[in-house]
Amino acid sequence: MVAIRDPGGRVAPNRVGSERSTRARVRAIMTHRPELKLLITRDLKVKYEKSVLGYVWSILEPLLLATVYFFVFGVIMGVGTEDYLVYLLAGMLPWLWASSTINGSTGALTGQARLVKTTSVPREIWVLRLVGARWVDFALSLPVLVLFAILYRRAPHLGHLALLPFVMIVQAILLTGIALLLASITVLFRDVKNVVKIVMRLLFYFSPILYGFEKIQKLPDVVVQFYTLNPFVGILELNRAVWFPDELQKAGISWVSAVLPTIVLTGALFVLGWTVFGRLERAVLKEL
Amino acid sequence: MEPPVIVADNVGIRFTRNRKRRLRLRELLIHGSSRQPSGEEFWAFRNVSFKIHQGEAVGLIGANGQGKSTLLRLIAGVMLPDEGTITVTQDVAPLIELASGMVSDLTARDNIYLASGLHGMPRGEIDERFEEIVQFAEIEAFLDTPVRHFSSGMKARLAFAVATRLDAPIILVDEVLSVGDRRFRKKCQERMEEMVGGGRTFFLVSHSESDLKRFCTRGLYLRDGQLVCDGPLDDTLAKYAEEVSGG
Numbered sequence: 274m275v276a277i278r279d280p281g282g283r284v285a286p287n288r289v290g291s292e293r294s295t296r297a298r299v300r301a302i303m304t305h306r307p308e309l310k311l312l313i314t315r316d317l318k319v320k321y322e323k324s325v326l327g328y329v330w331s332i333l334e335p336l337l338l339a340t341v342y343f344f345v346f347g348v349i350m351g352v353g354t355e356d357y358l359v360y361l362l363a364g365m366l367p368w369l370w371a372s373s374t375i376n377g378s379t380g381a382l383t384g385q386a387r388l389v390k391t392t393s394v395p396r397e398i399w400v401l402r403l404v405g406a407r408w409v410d411f412a413l414s415l416p417v418l419v420l421f422a423i424l425y426r427r428a429p430h431l432g433h434l435a436l437l438p439f440v441m442i443v444q445a446i447l448l449t450g451i452a453l454l455l456a457s458i459t460v461l462f463r464d465v466k467n468v469v470k471i472v473m474r475l476l477f478y479f480s481p482i483l484y485g486f487e488k489i490q491k492l493p494d495v496v497v498q499f500y501t502l503n504p505f506v507g508i509l510e511l512n513r514a515v516w517f518p519d520e521l522q523k524a525g526i527s528w529v530s531a532v533l534p535t536i537v538l539t540g541a542l543f544v545l546g547w548t549v550f551g552r553l554e555r556a557v558l559k560e561l
Numbered sequence: 562m563e564p565p566v567i568v569a570d571n572v573g574i575r576f577t578r579n580r581k582r583r584l585r586l587r588e589l590l591i592h593g594s595s596r597q598p599s600g601e602e603f604w605a606f607r608n609v610s611f612k613i614h615q616g617e618a619v620g621l622i623g624a625n626g627q628g629k630s631t632l633l634r635l636i637a638g639v640m641l642p643d644e645g646t647i648t649v650t651q652d653v654a655p656l657i658e659l660a661s662g663m664v665s666d667l668t669a670r671d672n673i674y675l676a677s678g679l680h681g682m683p684r685g686e687i688d689e690r691f692e693e694i695v696q697f698a699e700i701e702a703f704l705d706t707p708v709r710h711f712s713s714g715m716k717a718r719l720a721f722a723v724a725t726r727l728d729a730p731i732i733l734v735d736e737v738l739s740v741g742d743r744r745f746r747k748k749c750q751e752r753m754e755e756m757v758g759g760g761r762t763f764f765l766v767s768h769s770e771s772d773l774k775r776f777c778t779r780g781l782y783l784r785d786g787q788l789v790c791d792g793p794l795d796d797t798l799a800k801y802a803e804e805v806s807g808g
Contacts, residue, residue: 391662393638
């Protein structure tokens with residue numbers, strides 16, 4: 274058992290020895306919340322404060338992407354749904370939170386190797402910081418969606434809006450699990466980074482962003498089942514159901530059955546990420 | 562008697578000789594410590610046990626590559642042992658790899674806040690000590706310069722200034738007394754002497770006999786992956802000298 278007590282009387286029990294229990298790890302993370310906050314605010318400061326266009330840059334990407342897809346699918350090919358631009362943005366924003374976190378997770382430890390190697394903050398903090406900072410990015414981009422919804426005169430479905438915080442928490446847990454897994458594995462296995470990039474590219478098209486889940490449901494059952502293994506399906510569907518409540522009805526599912534597979538997968542991926550990170554921590558610190 | 566502040570109990574750590582370490586599924590599924598070490602792994606040291614009480618000043622002695630810095634990292638909690646346990650009951654200020662703890666894209670100002678914050682110092686306290694740190698490091702004119710433009714001496718000075726203002730009860734020092742030019746080195750040594758008093762616990766890795774004698778009273782000697790000697794500094798130094806010359 275290690276209990277590190279600092280002048281402030283803070284105790285960070287930190288078993289440095291054979292296996293560290295989940296409880297000890299959670300407690301260590303909790304006592305290092307100030308450091309987590311510090312790292313997240315530093316991240317955001319660098320991004321938003323240091324350049325005049327900081328905020329504009331961060332919303333430009335989803336906006337440009339949405340415009341391009343709107344132009345290609347909505348205008349040229351004419352397959353877009355009603356108010357397609359809002360439709361796209363509603364899926365694109367949570368997706369960008371996911372993809373920027375997952376793509377960033379491969380560098381969460383390797384990119385900060387120097388700091389990770391010289392400070393004893395729980396290593397999980399370096400991953401949580403990434404998820405947290407990208408979460409704030411996502412929250413800050415939501416006004417853009419609201420603005421376009423107003424322009425298109427779309428009213429939010431209040432019941433689904435109330436679900437949004439819950440969905441965001443599910444997404445945060447899911448991303449934490451995936452990021453813990455990838456951050457630790459990448460240190461030992463550097464090519465994971467490239468694999469992740471490609472997978473995320475493909476997953477974009479296999480997620481309900483450009484189209485709705487009901488399009489997939491018309492396909493054979495095997496495809497549908499395989500498709501639902503993507504944990505982002507439920508998250509994206511519910512994000513969009515705020516502005517397009519008939520989305521779920523068209524797919525013939527309630528919000529519960531939309532989000533249930535996602536929750537199960539989130540739980541599994543979180544446990545996997547948490548466990549792998551803990552098991553690899555020792556090797557990771559030697560390899561960094 | 563007060564309980565010890567650092568307890569190492571049969572600590573061992575091993576490394577892979579092969580730099581291209583492959584990820585083994587086994588490692589994910591079975592816990593490391595129950596595993597038989599394979600041929601390509603070696604133990605940096607094993608069965609190292611000691612207890613250190615508050616206020617002790619300990620020098621770690623040994624030839625290069627005997628695991629001195631690794632042992633210091635284990636105490637700092639930035640590495641984890643493969644067997645045994647290390648218990649540290651007070652906050653630690655590691656003066657390890659000083660300059661590399663600075664983020665080169667950030668300014669000196671941001672680095673001071675980041676480094677102190679990461680070592681658990683609340684913002685208000687950093688504000689209070691900020692001037693003192695800047696003055697000690699002698700970088701007043703470069704506060705808002707990104708650290709990547711700093712010379713290595715300036716970086717080390719800044720890092721030393723931050724680390725020694727952490728006010729931690731346990732201080733780990735790894736060959737940092739050779740920081741900067743002669744004048745600054747003297748300043749560092751004076752600062753260290755100030756800290757050695759006042760009930761702080763010291764752990765010093767050094768090849769300089771004079772530094773060891775100046776700061777430490779107890780010596781630990783690491784050789785061939787074993788802790789071969791733990792006693793008063795002079796005895797340990799004598800044993801080391803005898804082995805080095807006598808072979």
